[in-house]
Amino acid sequence: MGKIITFGEVLMRISPRGNKKFIQSNIVEFYFGGTELNVGISIANFGGNVKHISAVSQDSIGEIALAYIRQFGVDTSSIFFSKRPLGVYFLEVGAVLRPSMISYNRSHSAFSEITPEKVDWENALEQGTWLHWTGITPALSKGAFDTLNAGLKLAKEKGLVISADPTYRSGLWTYGQDPQEALTILLKNSTVFIGGVNEINEVLGTAYGFSNKEFVEASKQLIATFPSIEKVFDKIRTSLNSSWHKIRARMWNGTEFRETEDLDITHVVDRIGTGDAFSAGLIYGLQQYDDYKAMEFASAACALKHTYEGDVNFATVNEVINILSGDTSGRLKR
Template sequence: MKKVITFGEIMLRLSPPGYLRFSQADSFDVVYGGGESNVAVSLANYGIPVEFVSRIPDNDIGECAVAELRKKNVGTQFIERAGDRLGIYFLEMGAVSRGSKVVYDRAHSAIAEIKPGTIDWEEVFADAQWFHWTGITPAISQSAADVCQEAIQAANDLGITVSTDLNYRKNLWTYGKKSHEVMPDLVAGCDIILGNEEDAEKHFDIHPEGVDVSQGDTIDADAYISVCQQLMERFPRTKKVIVTLRGSLSASHNTWSGVLYDGTKLYKGPDFDITHIVDRVGGGDSFMGGLIYGLIHYGEDVQSALNFAVSASALKHTIFGDANLATVAEVEKLMGGDASGRVSR
């Protein structure tokens, strides 16, 4: 089977134990994760050969991040070992009516100083079938955006499927460019687009019609077909647009689903009522990992691919850490309607 390639930043995540606030913490739990590395872990967990491309400092903390990837069967041979520091983010886990908080400490991280021309993308893409990136990477720095553009162009030239998770992060676009100045040229080279209504609005000024997204409860999937259609009109190369549907009743209780539009038909995924969230960070990444697996594994059966993605990401909400560690069997069990959570003996 040909490889999937992902490109982006992996960070050190530091969180107070359990649901403690930053002000209560005298220790932090350590997790390594990031948008594209989380997708890579999901795919490796499903048996898909995957390589994560990045720039990570050649020090003990960088080695811990690389070791974590290797432990999860993610390929690391194309990681450039250079730079001074690994990006850090601090996460305070929310509960009930208190939302989670994230504080970034990633300025001048190794990948922020990556230079165009330093990665041999033809070598990286040898024996590859898919390339995935997110809107987080070009938000880090101009040079990271330039390298992302190099990768997309090389993948396009080689006929490799390119996917993106739009992932708008307002706190990252600080190097002098706005997302609407950078993202359109990158997304123009994508075959698959994943996002939500905020991503489409912030990056491209695209708004859903007939739905008030500020309500925060369950969402009518049909109202999002206009977002999908507008994205396809803006980016003619795109073959599929996927919108995740999250209804936030509280920090601990969300509804979860998704829709996929292929240019002619809108597919709706299953609805999940997630009443006791363990960790919602990485939910979108787990959806993307499930979607890539589903589209590769189920082929033309787009409905099954979408169902796999929604079910996989629903399970991720029960797993601590950034990455989804659910197995194919567990996802397929949930797809089949078994949400009992009974002990497996």
């Protein structure tokens, strides 16, 4: 594997312990994460060579965040300090019939002031073979969009594989940029699309349904619209309730449609970062296996993340492979 590069905000997550609401507790736990950072750390846990590009606060919290990232072997040389505070989000973890609830405090964060001149993309992309981005980052600020766009253009010139997870969250796009227009610009430089019919509909302005047939048709139109995109991978979640989910995945790689079997997660410990775990598993898998096995690896990695507290997937390659081999009993290993 070459060097994998991720770009996005570093956040602190604050939660009451267990499944309590904030009003029930004055004891909280904190974790560091962020969509793209979660992907990078997971790939590093698989043994990958990863660099993360971001900004953190110039204070003790920023220093602790950097120390946290470094312990996984992630290169932090392209993370700069800002006088603004680190972004924070507050999470109440739901259970059974009660959904989880998130509230963000990131509009004036360290990362929100990022601009193209603050990132030396030439240096940041050195030895890079893969760049991953998501739709969270360009939604945060005009500077974040411009910085990402500059990085994608250079990465494409340098021949990097560029994976896009254009997660659309309407509540984040508040600075005046049209989301569809922005994502269209960014996808023109991307090669692997990680998303389903919802994301394709948001980008194309279409109304495809969720059947496998319509997924294939939507993927074909996406690739026709953005010829640089070669493959489309979709993670499918079935939620029986907040604590019991099923995960499977499907793909269209330009020549064939494939779909994995459901993985049953009967007790969700923490679902935050599970989509990021899927992306990380896919990025790792596509450099090791064929498209279908890479998707199976990603789906199993995603399922395992539901068993870890915090934003990051701590699963190893061997643990993921054990799931793929059918070992889902959870029996004690000695």
